[in-house]
Amino acid sequence: MSLTNSLTSQKYRKLSNEEIEDTENKLDQEEAVKAGLRNLIELCGDDPDREGLEETPDRVLKAFLEYTEGYREDPKSHLEKVFDVDHQELVMVQDIEIHSMCEHHFAPFFGVAHVGYIPNGKITGLSKIARMVDGYAKRFQVQERLTNQIADAMEEVLDPQGVMVVIEAKHMCMCGRGVRKSGASTTTKAVRGLFRDAADHRMEFLSLLDRPSR
Numbered sequence: 001m002s003l004t005n006s007l008t009s010q011k012y013r014k015l016s017n018e019e020i021e022d023t024e025n026k027l028d029q030e031e032a033v034k035a036g037l038r039n040l041i042e043l044c045g046d047d048p049d050r051e052g053l054e055e056t057p058d059r060v061l062k063a064f065l066e067y068t069e070g071y072r073e074d075p076k077s078h079l080e081k082v083f084d085v086d087h088q089e090l091v092m093v094q095d096i097e098i099h100s101m102c103e104h105h106f107a108p109f110f111g112v113a114h115v116g117y118i119p120n121g122k123i124t125g126l127s128k129i130a131r132m133v134d135g136y137a138k139r140f141q142v143q144e145r146l147t148n149q150i151a152d153a154m155e156e157v158l159d160p161q162g163v164m165v166v167i168e169a170k171h172m173c174m175c176g177r178g179v180r181k182s183g184a185s186t187t188t189k190a191v192r193g194l195f196r197d198a199a200d201h202r203m204e205f206l207s208l209l210d211r212p213s214r
């Protein structure tokens with residue numbers, strides 16, 4: 001079959017009963033979420049039909065699907081395009097912006113991730129590390145799990161000699177509500193392989209983070 005014929009037949013392919021049922025379920029769920037959001041607006045004391053709010057349930061639903069894009073991909077697959085390069089020293093990507101969502105309050109937490117690894121014959125594209133971080137950040141998260149998932153993905157795909165991940169973030173659920181400590185920030189770390197076993201590797205990672213330009 002020619003490429004054009006193949007694309008045309010895919011475009012007009014009849015949906016299976018399962019796909020139709022999935023789509024109908026998704027639409028029902030979306031309507032239920034929007035009805036819930038209207039109730040929430042009312043419960044908070046405003047009118048869901050006033051001009052500024054009438055489209056808000058649609059916007060919030062759309063925004064949530066964006067915040068959680070990471071559920072619809074396998075983040076570690078970004079790392080799978082590897083290059084055979086014999087580099088036996090630390091490779092570190094610093095200050096990767098993260099925007100995630102606290103799973104307890106659905107409030108944003110944001111900051112930076114620093115990902116370092118000592119390769120074992122295989123390296124990956126630097127941008128792919130940032131793409132993988134995004135994939136795990138765009139889920140309902142706690143910072144500790146996010147940190148571990150990033151380290152595990154690096155370990156699983158690249159089989160490096162060691163991995164170290166540090167995340168520094170501010171949690172809006174601690175700033176604008178609750179305990180209201182807007183200056184507080186949280187640092188988490190995950191270490192694997194050589195970084196777990198040898199303090200000098202951890203020190204090297206940390207000394208690069210402490211450079212004066214930070």
Ligand SMILES: Nc1nc2c(ncn2[C@@H]2O[C@H](COP(=O)(O)OP(=O)(O)OP(=O)(O)O)[C@@H](O)[C@H]2O)c(=O)[nH]1
Pocket residue numbers: 102103104141142143144171173174178179
């Ligand atoms: N360990 C951890 N805790 C988090 C993270 N994000 C939010 N939290 C915390 O999750 C906890 C949830 O506590 P709960 O007592 O169940 O909820 P709450 O009554 O809203 O708590 P307050 O925030 O203290 O008002 C809070 O202490 C938050 O600060 C995270 O990434 N890691």
Ligand SMILES: [Zn+2]
Pocket residue numbers: 102103104105106107171173174
């Ligand atoms: Zn929270």
